[in-house]
Amino acid sequence: MAELIINKKESWVSDSIDGTLYTQRLGNLVKLDFNNDIKVITRKDWNKDKVAIICGGGSGHEPAHAGFVGKGMLTAAVCGDLFAAPSVDAVLNAIIHVTGEKGCLVIIKNYTGDRLNFGLACEKAKEMGYDVELVIVNDDISIPNNPKPRGIAGTLFVHKVAGHLAEKGASLIDVKAAAQKAIDNTASIGIALTSCSLPGDTSEGRIARGKAELGLGIHGEAGIETIDVAECRDFVELMSDKLLEARPSEKHAVLINNLGGLSPIEMNVVAKAVVESKLGKNTEFFVGPAALMTAIDMKGFSLSLLRLDDETRAALQSETATEAWPGVIAQCDRAVIQCENKAVKIEYTPSQNDAVAVAVRTVCGTLIDLESELNRLDAIVGDGDTGSTFSAGARKILTELDANNLPLNEPSVLLNVVGEKLTSVMGGSSGVLLSIFFTAAGSHFAVNKDLVLALQDGLARMMQYGGAKPGDRTMIDALYPALNSWKEHDLETAATAAREGAEATSVMLKANAGRSSYLNSDSLNGTKDPGAYAVECVFASLTK
Numbered sequence: 001m002a003e004l005i006i007n008k009k010e011s012w013v014s015d016s017i018d019g020t021l022y023t024q025r026l027g028n029l030v031k032l033d034f035n036n037d038i039k040v041i042t043r044k045d046w047n048k049d050k051v052a053i054i055c056g057g058g059s060g061h062e063p064a065h066a067g068f069v070g071k072g073m074l075t076a077a078v079c080g081d082l083f084a085a086p087s088v089d090a091v092l093n094a095i096i097h098v099t100g101e102k103g104c105l106v107i108i109k110n111y112t113g114d115r116l117n118f119g120l121a122c123e124k125a126k127e128m129g130y131d132v133e134l135v136i137v138n139d140d141i142s143i144p145n146n147p148k149p150r151g152i153a154g155t156l157f158v159h160k161v162a163g164h165l166a167e168k169g170a171s172l173i174d175v176k177a178a179a180q181k182a183i184d185n186t187a188s189i190g191i192a193l194t195s196c197s198l199p200g201d202t203s204e205g206r207i208a209r210g211k212a213e214l215g216l217g218i219h220g221e222a223g224i225e226t227i228d229v230a231e232c233r234d235f236v237e238l239m240s241d242k243l244l245e246a247r248p249s250e251k252h253a254v255l256i257n258n259l260g261g262l263s264p265i266e267m268n269v270v271a272k273a274v275v276e277s278k279l280g281k282n283t284e285f286f287v288g289p290a291a292l293m294t295a296i297d298m299k300g301f302s303l304s305l306l307r308l309d310d311e312t313r314a315a316l317q318s319e320t321a322t323e324a325w326p327g328v329i330a331q332c333d334r335a336v337i338q339c340e341n342k343a344v345k346i347e348y349t350p351s352q353n354d355a356v357a358v359a360v361r362t363v364c365g366t367l368i369d370l371e372s373e374l375n376r377l378d379a380i381v382g383d384g385d386t387g388s389t390f391s392a393g394a395r396k397i398l399t400e401l402d403a404n405n406l407p408l409n410e411p412s413v414l415l416n417v418v419g420e421k422l423t424s425v426m427g428g429s430s431g432v433l434l435s436i437f438f439t440a441a442g443s444h445f446a447v448n449k450d451l452v453l454a455l456q457d458g459l460a461r462m463m464q465y466g467g468a469k470p471g472d473r474t475m476i477d478a479l480y481p482a483l484n485s486w487k488e489h490d491l492e493t494a495a496t497a498a499r500e501g502a503e504a505t506s507v508m509l510k511a512n513a514g515r516s517s518y519l520n521s522d523s524l525n526g527t528k529d530p531g532a533y534a535v536e537c538v539f540a541s542l543t544k
Contacts, residue, residue: 002197002297009199013039013059013081020066026321028070032097038090039079040097041066046075048100051166051175055107055159056091057114058083060196061218064293067324068156073163074322075104078118082199083219085113091121095132103131103172105179107158109151110138133176139188139304141246142215142224152218153257153293154186154304157316160325164315178311185307187247189239192259192300193229195220214238218259218295232266233273239303240279249282249307253316253328256288261299270301275331284308285316285328292324346416351409359542360401360408366541367394370534377530386430386530393426393434411451415442415458429466430531437462452487459483471508475531478502482539495539502536505529 006012017039021031032040046052055065056078065077078094080086095104106122108114118134125132139154140146162179170178191214195205198220207213207226212235216223227238256274258267267289274280285308289301306312316328367390374387397418400406407413419438423431441458445451459479468474470481478501486494506528528536 004197004199004297006199012199013079016059016062017041017066017079020062020323024323026070026323028321029066029323032093034093038087038093040076040090040094041069041079042076042094042098043069043071043074045071046098048098049102050100050169051102051172052076052095052098052100052104053107053159053162053166053175054078054091054094054098054104055155056080056086056094056118057109057111058085058219060296061293063291063324064156067292068159068322070320070322070325072167072318072320072322073159073325075166080113085111085117088117088121088124091118092124095121095125095130096128099125099130099132101131103133105162105166105172105175106132106134107155107162107179108134108136109155110136110148111150131172133172135176135179135183137183137186139183139186140190140215140217141187141242142189144224150217150221152188152190152304153255153302154188154306156255156287156292156325157186157253157304157306157312158182160320161312161315163320164318167318178315182306182312185247185312186304187243188255188302188304189215189242190218190257190259190300190302191223191235191239192216192261192295192298194261194299196260196296196298198296212300216298216300218293218298220295220298232269233277236270236273236277236279236303240274240277243279243303243305247305247307249305251282251284251308253285253287253306253308253312254279254283255292255304255306256286256290257293257302257304258289258291259298259300259302260291260294261297262301267301274303279303279305280331283331284313285330287316287328288326290324290326292326346413346420348407348410348413348417350405351407352404353408356408356411356414357401360397360406362541363538364394364398364401366537367391367534368398370537374530374534377527377533380527381529385428386534389426389428389430390534393422393431396421396425412442412446412454415439415445415454433462433466436465452483456483456487473505473508473529473532475529475535477505477508477529478532478535478539482535491539492543495536495543498536498539502528502532505532 028044029041030044052075054076055074058080060082068074069077075098076094078086078091108118122132122134137151137155137158138149140150140152158179161182162175165175165178193212194207210229211226212229213223214225271289371387371391375384378384378386415438419435423435437458440461441454444457445454468476478498481501482494482498485497
């Protein structure tokens with residue numbers, strides 16, 4: 001399992017609550033201090049003139065529940081330890097602190113510990129004269145015919161509906177009825193590639209690589225089935241079928257919840273799949289994608305459906321002042337502006353020149369033959385793809401050569417064409433740098449008609465934009481001396497200079513550019529820079 005960022009396991013929840021209080025945007029949260037282990041977060045602006053809404057449970061689901069305390073949602077959140085229900089005393093004290101004459105609605109998720117501890121606290125509060133009601137959220141539909149469905153992220157819809165009516169001044173009976181209606185109209189299901197990590201747990205986890213678990217709980221409880229990892233749209237379609245079967249609906253809201261471990265780019269892919277799915281077709285409002293009710297770092301997501309009517313529609317759209325509720329987003333079209341690509345493409349007429357064709361074929365063939373060796377060298381000092389990148393560019397140029405589609409008799413145009421075509425097939429910075437090299441060289445040659453001077457100018461532009469220079473352990477360490485020697489002497493001398501420059505990189509213990517700059521001297525010692533070695537081999541091939 002993954003490592004977790006904590007101080008001590010025993011203080012993890014309290015530290016998290018303190019962090020929430022230190023960094024709150026709205027300044028409307030306060031922690032109740034009872035000089036013990038009770039952890040209650042309440043609205044700082046609460047004056048007991050309306051129905052209070054309390055929720056809570058075990059921690060580990062942040063931002064739930066404290067993140068939803070504020071105007072229009074919760075009055076207080078009672079926080080237990082990690083995945084453990086808060087104590088009866090904690091719940092009772094929260095009720096006493098926030099409940100006025102209009103009473104209090106307690107919303108819990110359908111777990112044994114929550115039902116027992118919150119239930120007993122409610123009964124004790126009633127004995128003390130407080131008007132308290134309780135509803136139990138059971139929105140998880142993953143296990144068919146389950147007599148006690150779990151409460152998961154759909155609970156947030158219930159918070160919003162109950163909080164809206166309470167804020168309007170409705171009675172406790174009406175608030176409870178609306179909350180129960182929201183529960184009856186909500187369905188949720190989750191899927192994950194990993195379960196959640198726990199402090200001190202060093203096990204590998206039960207979900208095998210390449211598998212996903214459907215319907216697992218927010219405490220890491222096992223799901224209904226394990227399936228093969230598929231495309232995101234397949235996951236969403238499977239979940240959509242189950243949600244719509246459980247809650248057939250003509251219009252609904254959908255909450256897209258990150259269970260804690262998915263990156264923003266993954267959640268955006270989930271959002272696209274949801275909008276374009278059968279579930280998305282009748283969705284009027286979306287909530288998220290966002291981390292709303294998490295399971296620490298579980299790498300997965302859940303979807304919650306709420307059937308809409310006029311009352312719930314108004315509740316979802318009403319004003320809310322909380323740290324974590326993102327608001328609702330109305331269904332809308334994908335905003336796209338069709339544009340014409342106005343990037344200038346080189347127009348040219350193919351021409352033939354046997355000597356130039358031989359040189360181009362030689363250079364391309366050399367780089368293609370070097371693919372495996374360059375990848376091997378780059379696996380030591382980089383990310384292992386230099387050979388593949390260079391050979392992709394070489395194959396592109398060779399394909400154009402074989403099709404008689406290059407201006408071989410116009411050197412300046414040829415250099416520009418090579419630069420343009422490399423950017424379309426060479427990934428990363430290499431393609432752009434070599435395109436700069438050939439494009440600048442082509443422009444220089446058109447004016448000065450000197451190939452070596454043109455190549456030197458191309459190299460100068462590549463160094464200017466790329467930021468590398470001789471001695472930085474890059475291809476420049478071979479190319480720079482080779483071009484200088486070619487200008488002063490001949491191509492054979494240039495080949496010797498390229499070889500010596502490449503060999504020099506093998507004893508350079510610090511790289512100042514490229515991915516090698518992140519490596520220590522032990523990783524670099526004795527290994528030539530792959531780009532410099534490619535330059536060495538190209539010059540050697542041109543002298544044969």
